[in-house]
Amino acid sequence: MQIFRRRIKGAPKIIVVGNLKGGTGKSTVAVNTACALGDMGHRTVVVDTDPQKSATLWSSGGQLPVGVAEFPLRDLNAAGEWIEELDVLRTGYARLVIDLPAVVSPVLASAFLVADVILIPSSPSQVDVQATRRTLKFVAQTRRERGANPPHVLIVPSQVRRGWFDDGGVKQQLTSLSEDMTPPVRHDKRFGEAFQARQWIGDVAPGSRAHRDIVAVSRDIEARMAPVRGTAPRIEPSPVTA
Ligand SMILES: Nc1ncnc2c1ncn2[C@@H]1O[C@H](COP(=O)(O)OP(=O)(O)OP(=O)(O)O)[C@@H](O)[C@H]1O
Numbered sequence: 645m646q647i648f649r650r651r652i653k654g655a656p657k658i659i660v661v662g663n664l665k666g667g668t669g670k671s672t673v674a675v676n677t678a679c680a681l682g683d684m685g686h687r688t689v690v691v692d693t694d695p696q697k698s699a700t701l702w703s704s705g706g707q708l709p710v711g712v713a714e715f716p717l718r719d720l721n722a723a724g725e726w727i728e729e730l731d732v733l734r735t736g737y738a739r740l741v742i743d744l745p746a747v748v749s750p751v752l753a754s755a756f757l758v759a760d761v762i763l764i765p766s767s768p769s770q771v772d773v774q775a776t777r778r779t780l781k782f783v784a785q786t787r788r789e790r791g792a793n794p795p796h797v798l799i800v801p802s803q804v805r806r807g808w809f810d811d812g813g814v815k816q817q818l819t820s821l822s823e824d825m826t827p828p829v830r831h832d833k834r835f836g837e838a839f840q841a842r843q844w845i846g847d848v849a850p851g852s853r854a855h856r857d858i859v860a861v862s863r864d865i866e867a868r869m870a871p872v873r874g875t876a877p878r879i880e881p882s883p884v885t886a
């Protein structure tokens with residue numbers, strides 16, 4: 645695909661946040677991770693492809709440190725144009741964080757095709773894990789299509805409740821997906837408060853455990869995207885006590 649041939653060293657990175665299950669924390673992870681990446685010095689934009697426009701609404705108070713670009717797929721047959729327009733958008737940024745809707749659509753397939761990293765937020769509940777398995781079928785298809793240039797795929801344990809790490813059963817649920825995992829984003833009502841305030845967690849509750857969780861996910865993403873010299877170290881989620 646042309647877009648990959650044009651990609652050069654140091655080119656903008658595309659981080660796609662998706663899961664076919666609604667409410668797993670995609671927009672929360674997308675907006676807050678983008679803000680954390682911005683805080684780390686990367687010029688970042690959130691690309692809102694969801695007709696629900698959660699990320700756009702989050703930015704509506706003008707208080708987020710990064711921009712949000714509405715970027716829906718206007719026409720189901722216009723996936724090629726969508727990728728070309730995205731290619732234009734990425735010229736101004738170092739990081740694009742794409743927030744996907746919870747539906748199978750050409751925008752999901754297109755975003756997976758251009759992703760450097762695919763983040764899949766999932767709670768350890770049975771329902772979420774089943775939906776995540778369905779999402780991973782599209783990941784498998786993407787890996788086949790991209791051949792020697794696969795994306796990094798990371799499960800983001802999301803809305804993790806107290807004791808999760810002590811409960812072998814639920815942790816096992818996510819481990820059974822056999823994909824790499826970021827550190828968890830624990831359940832914390834301050835994420836809801838951040839949305840209400842139209843701010844990111846780093847401004848609403850700086851230094852809080854919710855903020856630290858988001859920073860840890862952002863650092864993990866950056867570490868995995870860093871150029872590999874020799875053998876890449878395997879990054880394991882850090883133990884957490886809620
Ligand atoms: N770590 C968390 N702790 C507590 N609440 C959370 C957390 N992550 C998300 N939520 C809450 O869960 C709800 C759904 O979150 P969010 O909108 O981010 O999910 P989504 O996957 O983007 O949903 P959709 O599929 O509708 O786009 C929101 O009320 C949000 O505040």
Ligand SMILES: [Mg+2]
Nearest residue numbers: 670671694698
């Ligand atoms: Mg959403």
